[in-house]
Amino acid sequence: MTTPDSKKSSGWQGADPIRLLATLLVGGLLYFVLPSVARVPDAKIFAGTASAKAGALKAGDKAAKPGDKAAKPDAKSAKAETKPAEVKPEAPKAAVKPVVKKVLSAKELEAQKAEAEAKAKVEAAAKAKADAEAKVKAEAEAKTKAEAEKVRQADWIRGLHLFAIFVATILGIILRPLPMGAIAIIGVALTAITGTLPVADSLSGFAEKTLWLIIVAFMFARGFIKTGLGTRIAYFFMRLLGKRTLGLAYGLAATEFVLGPVVPSNTARTAGIMMPIVRSLARAYGSNPEDGTSRKIGAYLTMACFNIDIIISAMFLTAMAANPMTQKFAADFGITITWNSWFIAAIVPGLVGLIVIPYMLYKLYKPEITETPEAVEMATAKLKEMGAPSMTEWLMVAVFAFVLVLWVIGEKQFGIDGTTAALLGLGLLLLTGVLTWKDVLEEHNAWDVLIWTGALIMMAGFLNKLGMIPWFSKVVGASMAGHGWHFGFLVLALTYFYAHYFFASMTAHAGAMYAAFLGVSITLGAPPMLAALVLCFFSNLHASMTHYGTGPAAAMFGQGFVPIGTWWRLGFIVSVVNILIWVVVGGAWWKVLGLW
Numbered sequence: 001m002t003t004p005d006s007k008k009s010s011g012w013q014g015a016d017p018i019r020l021l022a023t024l025l026v027g028g029l030l031y032f033v034l035p036s037v038a039r040v041p042d043a044k045i046f047a048g049t050a051s052a053k054a055g056a057l058k059a060g061d062k063a064a065k066p067g068d069k070a071a072k073p074d075a076k077s078a079k080a081e082t083k084p085a086e087v088k089p090e091a092p093k094a095a096v097k098p099v100v101k102k103v104l105s106a107k108e109l110e111a112q113k114a115e116a117e118a119k120a121k122v123e124a125a126a127k128a129k130a131d132a133e134a135k136v137k138a139e140a141e142a143k144t145k146a147e148a149e150k151v152r153q154a155d156w157i158r159g160l161h162l163f164a165i166f167v168a169t170i171l172g173i174i175l176r177p178l179p180m181g182a183i184a185i186i187g188v189a190l191t192a193i194t195g196t197l198p199v200a201d202s203l204s205g206f207a208e209k210t211l212w213l214i215i216v217a218f219m220f221a222r223g224f225i226k227t228g229l230g231t232r233i234a235y236f237f238m239r240l241l242g243k244r245t246l247g248l249a250y251g252l253a254a255t256e257f258v259l260g261p262v263v264p265s266n267t268a269r270t271a272g273i274m275m276p277i278v279r280s281l282a283r284a285y286g287s288n289p290e291d292g293t294s295r296k297i298g299a300y301l302t303m304a305c306f307n308i309d310i311i312i313s314a315m316f317l318t319a320m321a322a323n324p325m326t327q328k329f330a331a332d333f334g335i336t337i338t339w340n341s342w343f344i345a346a347i348v349p350g351l352v353g354l355i356v357i358p359y360m361l362y363k364l365y366k367p368e369i370t371e372t373p374e375a376v377e378m379a380t381a382k383l384k385e386m387g388a389p390s391m392t393e394w395l396m397v398a399v400f401a402f403v404l405v406l407w408v409i410g411e412k413q414f415g416i417d418g419t420t421a422a423l424l425g426l427g428l429l430l431l432t433g434v435l436t437w438k439d440v441l442e443e444h445n446a447w448d449v450l451i452w453t454g455a456l457i458m459m460a461g462f463l464n465k466l467g468m469i470p471w472f473s474k475v476v477g478a479s480m481a482g483h484g485w486h487f488g489f490l491v492l493a494l495t496y497f498y499a500h501y502f503f504a505s506m507t508a509h510a511g512a513m514y515a516a517f518l519g520v521s522i523t524l525g526a527p528p529m530l531a532a533l534v535l536c537f538f539s540n541l542h543a544s545m546t547h548y549g550t551g552p553a554a555a556m557f558g559q560g561f562v563p564i565g566t567w568w569r570l571g572f573i574v575s576v577v578n579i580l581i582w583v584v585v586g587g588a589w590w591k592v593l594g595l596w
Contacts, residue, residue, distance in 0.1 A: 019177035027168025031194075034160040040153050046471040048155035159468040161196045166459045166512075173452070173508045180507075181448045184455035197462060205458030209419040210324035210331075211450065213339075216422035217318040218446035220262040220400065221269075223434050227392045230273045232383065233258055238277070239379035245297055245367050248281065248375055249304040249358035253312075257354070260312040260319040261407070262400055265445055267551030269319075270309045275555060278305050282561070284378060285369050289560035298561040300367040304358045306556045307544055307574050311357065314540035314582075315350035317342040317418070318407075321449045322507040326539050328457050329515040330532035332464045333522060337532060339407045339418040345533050345593065349586035353578060360577060365570060392434050399428045456511040464515060473519030485525035490583075492517055492524075493534055497579065500542035506550050510539045530595040534582075541578045545571040 040046065169187035173180050192202040205211070224230040237251035252274060263269045282288070282298030289298070313320035317327060317339045327337045389397075406414070406421035416424075429435040463469050480488045496517045503509040514535055521531035543550040547557035547567045557567060590596060 015177040017177075019175040020172075023168055023172045023175055023177060023183075026171055027164055030164035030167055031161055034164060035157050038156075038160060040156045041471060043149075043152065045474045046152070046156060046467055048152035048467045049465055155466050158196055159463060159466040161194060162191065162459060162463055162466065163468060165190050165194070165196065166463065169455065169459065170508050170512045173511075174504055179448070180505075181451040184452035187459065188455045191459070201462065202458065205454035205456070205461065206450065208324075208328055208454065208457055209417070210327050211453055211457065213419040213422050214264045214318060214321055214324045214453070215446045215450055216419075216426045217262055217264040218443050218449065219426050219429065219435060219440055220403075220422075221259075221265065222439055222443050223396050223399075223429055224259065224263065225268075225273070226439065227390065227396050227434065228386060229389075229393045229396050230255075230259055230263070231277075232386060232389065232393070234273060234277050235379040235382045235386075238281075239376050239383065242375035242379060243371070243373055245300065245370050245372050246358065246362050248301065248372055249308070249362070250354075252278070252301070252305050253308045253354045253358060256308050256312040257315075260316045261404060262318065264318050264321050264323075264449075265551075266309050266313045266320050267555065268445065269312070270305065270552035271555040274305050274309070275559070278302060279559065281372075281375060281378070284374060285372070287369075287561075294561040295368055297367045297369045297372070298559075299566075300361065300365055302556050302559060302561045303361050303365060303567075303570055306552055307357050307361065308354060309552050310540060310544050310550075311350055311353045311578070313543075314537045315343065315346040320506065320540055321453065322510050322539065323536065325453050325457055325507070326510050326514050326532075326536045329460055329464075329510075330518065330536070332461055332515065333518060333528060333532070335528050335532045337529075337536070338411060340409075340411065342533070342536070343408070345586075345590060345595065346537060348589040349537075349582045352585050353581050356577065356581060357574060361570065361574070364573065365566070392432075395432045395434050396429075399425050399432070399434070402428070452507065456507070460511060460515045464519075469515050469519045472516050473523040476520045477523030480520075480524060483524075485521075488524040489521050489526040489531060489534075492521055493538060494579070496535060497538045497542045497575070498545075500545060500549055504548045506539060506543050509542070514539060527596045530590060533590075533595070534586075537582055537586075541582065542575065544574045544578065547571075 165187055168190075169183060172178070172183035172187070177183070178186075188202050188205075191197045192199040234252075234255040237254040238248065241247040241251040241254065255274065256269060259269055259273065263273075278298070278301045282296075282301060285297045287293050287296035287298035313323075317323050317337070323342075327342075330337050403421050403425035406416055406424070407418050410416035410421050411418070426435075426440075430437065430440070460469075480491075496513055499513060500506075500509055503512075518532055518535055521535070522528050543553060545568070547553050547564060556562075557564075562570075587596075
């Protein structure tokens with residue numbers, strides 16, 4: 001006898017055919033058509049891989065060996081070539097004596113002639129040898145140049161093929177014919193099976209240390225949820241600040257600020273911890289989307305909670321899963337962003353945003369209920385119900401505080417980087433039993449992030465190494481020639497920000513555009529660290545605009561408290577205010593920090 005469940009399980013479990021077909025069609029067209037229509041650019045704007053240049057240099061060295069003296073002049077001859085000949089002062093001339101010519105005998109004349117002929121032969125042989133060596137050297141140089149040109153052309157084709165696979169992967173993440181991790185692993189497999197990259201390079205993204213920092217942060221988040229510490233913190237701030245509706249919003253902000261460094265999924269923070277509390281508060285005050293009472297309190301708290309989460313995601317390297325990916329893209333340009341440097345740069349504009357945005361939403365979308373004394377009573381009752389903090393909660397607090405200190409000062413004071421500190425913290429959680437190995441294995445979100453983030457880091461990194469992103473940067477940078485970097489970077493940053501209307505994922509947006517826009521910004525003359533950080537922050541803040549731009553948006557909008565038109569209108573206003581805060585207040589703060 002078949003049940004609905006058995007029917008469901010026996011049905012098609014694979015990819016959505018239409019979405020998969022669209023993804024494969026776009027990727028296939030790009031893969032096969034681009035190499036035939038996109039000709040290899042001039043070597044001045046597309047140089048290929050750095051390793052190809054190094055290889056060409058070594059080949060040239062080997063080719064120049066046949067005539068060692070000609071190819072590798074010794075120190076003396078090098079000095080003779082580089083320094084002008086010293087002019088020695090003439091010796092005082094002796095008194096001129098009449099020259100008496102000596103008459104040579106026939107034998108002496110014959111000997112002199114033989115000597116001259118021998119000398120001429122030696123000189124001719126030396127000249128012939130030098131000419132032969134010069135010819136060999138010229139041929140070797142020509143061969144080396146030809147080989148380097150072949151490598152450059154091959155890099156261009158490989159780059160176009162990798163770009164096609166990369167675009168198909170991003171499109172797959174947006175269309176979702178399969179879960180994001182499945183799309184990413186297929187993309188990794190395609191880079192290897194097509195010969196675009198060696199398999200070791202295809203898998204290299206999973207070894208990035210910053211990626212493992214975010215994986216461990218997911219384990220910390222599980223500890224906060226498992227022990228109940230995250231919920232306790234939320235109720236604590238509700239009791240402290242919840243007498244008024246605006247105070248409730250600031251209580252949510254304080255909770256997010258505490259949880260942000262160790263809960264790397266903005267969806268987990270919002271949908272897992274904050275949303276149930278917001279929903280409970282709304283119901284307690286009779287605010288329900290079903291009966292038209294959303295505006296009592298639920299609609300305001302929903303918008304405030306969501307936009308607070310977006311700001312917190314921008315404030316901490318470990319507050320959003322894609323942040324380490326942008327950090328790695330910056331590292332590909334030689335820009336080192338640590339947990340501490342990210343936090344210091346973001347703290348001032350972030351705190352201003354956490355104060356301004358809830359208040360602005362309160363004025364623009366004012367709730368009908370502004371006094372909420374019952375919220376304090378509710379929070380007190382919930383805390384009483386939870387009882388005194390357990391031993392595991394105290395251990396969680398201790399480990400969290402220890403790791404946070406190491407993130408802030410560990411690298412400078414003890415030489416312990418952020419990932420090492422995180423791994424140490426995870427070890428302590430396992431040793432103390434706050435987490436079990438089963439908990440680690442069951443943290444599916446962490447392993448999902450490992451797959452899709454590692455894949456995108458690898459692809460974008462090799463697009464940079466193969467010279468595609470530097471080429472794009474030069475082309476776009478040349479088109480903006482004549483403008484100062486201030487104007488050019490502002491245009492690029494705003495374009496990057498508002499392009500998020502076309503993305504349903506912060507990860508997909510950053511993966512598709514961050515590295516290219518950072519390269520163009522540096523080409524325009526923007527200070528590298530400033531450009532990298534601003535684009536990192538914008539990679540989070542732009543999600544405020546739509547109801548589909550990030551996971552928490554879909555979760556919060558799905559409750560039904562806020563109509564879609566209102567969400568978009570308020571989202572756009574919030575985006576403008578966030579940009580002003582982070583550009584004006586942040587710009588002044590970054591000037592103090594010496595970033596520009």
